[in-house]
Amino acid sequence: MSTVGLQLRELREKAGFSLRKAAVAIDTDVAILSKMERGERKFSKELVLKLAELYKIDSDKLVIDYLSEKVLYELKDEEFGLEALKVAEKQLNYKKQNEQ
Amino acid sequence: MSTVGLQLRELREKAGFSLRKAAVAIDTDVAILSKMERGERKFSKELVLKLAELYKIDSDKLVIDYLSEKVLYELKDEEFGLEALKVAEKQLNYKKQNEQ
DNA sequence: CTTGTGTTGACAAATATTGTCAAAGGTAAT
DNA sequence: ATTACCTTTGACAATATTTGTCAACACAAG
Numbered sequence: 001m002s003t004v005g006l007q008l009r010e011l012r013e014k015a016g017f018s019l020r021k022a023a024v025a026i027d028t029d030v031a032i033l034s035k036m037e038r039g040e041r042k043f044s045k046e047l048v049l050k051l052a053e054l055y056k057i058d059s060d061k062l063v064i065d066y067l068s069e070k071v072l073y074e075l076k077d078e079e080f081g082l083e084a085l086k087v088a089e090k091q092l093n094y095k096k097q098n099e100q
Numbered sequence: 101m102s103t104v105g106l107q108l109r110e111l112r113e114k115a116g117f118s119l120r121k122a123a124v125a126i127d128t129d130v131a132i133l134s135k136m137e138r139g140e141r142k143f144s145k146e147l148v149l150k151l152a153e154l155y156k157i158d159s160d161k162l163v164i165d166y167l168s169e170k171v172l173y174e175l176k177d178e179e180f181g182l183e184a185l186k187v188a189e190k191q192l193n194y195k196k197q198n199e200q
Numbered sequence: 201c202t203t204g205t206g207t208t209g210a211c212a213a214a215t216a217t218t219g220t221c222a223a224a225g226g227t228a229a230t
Numbered sequence: 231a232t233t234a235c236c237t238t239t240g241a242c243a244a245t246a247t248t249t250g251t252c253a254a255c256a257c258a259a260g
Contacts, residue, residue: 019237029220034237042217060180067184071171072191080160082196084167085189091172092182119206129251134207142248 004066008051009037015055026050042070104166108151109137115155126150142170 012022019037023030026047035041048066052059075081112122119137123130126147135141148166152159175181 018235020235029218030237031221031239032219034239038238040239044218063178064180064183064187067175067178067180068187068191070174071184071188074170074174075167075188075192078163078167080164080167082189082192083164084171085185085192087164087168088171088175089182089185089189091168092175092185096182118204120204129249130206131208131252132250138207140208144249 003039004043004048004062004069005037005039007062011055011057022054025054103139104143104148104162104169105137105139107162111155111157122151122154125154
């Protein structure tokens, strides 16, 4: 299970960017990107999208993983996390049905 | 689909507490409780637990609904919310397997 | 009119998130 | 060993978000 941060680090290296170059390109500070890639600080969705664009890759999977991490972080110490996810899923499904 | 707030309002009324009494009993401000019951402000988990205790009911289902709401709120504008939930669920399941 | 009910809005206080900067440490080349 | 890169780290400031406090309001019952 590879975190979004590590995925983005790999992608950056494959695309041949140094941390600095990448940070400048997406208009953020090197320190922030460094910390995000290593999971020391949370990513913002905005940065994920900008990076995906910079590395010329599709962002969908990345965004999904990003959101998933966010949710899991919120539930990490919860006894009933799994149950909560199931309820949430059911409700989202229901909502989707009745909206179109 | 009844929100946690509305559930707690019903439970309070059944238990015969006024807003003020309940608020005092759980050591919070009336305004906060009023707003939470009506969904104008987010609940804290702590208050949910205190209220469940006050009303002498089992808190599990309430906590699950509370967490589910929290997660759904986070994903409410996300195109890939459902996919993210599925990924999160998969990972939680996986984690559960490998921990005991 | 007084008492008890819930609601509302303005504001302060406390927390959390995010951004900025400078310094440190590594590695490689010359 | 100094130059030129790179990444990491920590301290701090700036912002934003969440949470708590208070006073006033409106309504109904007695």
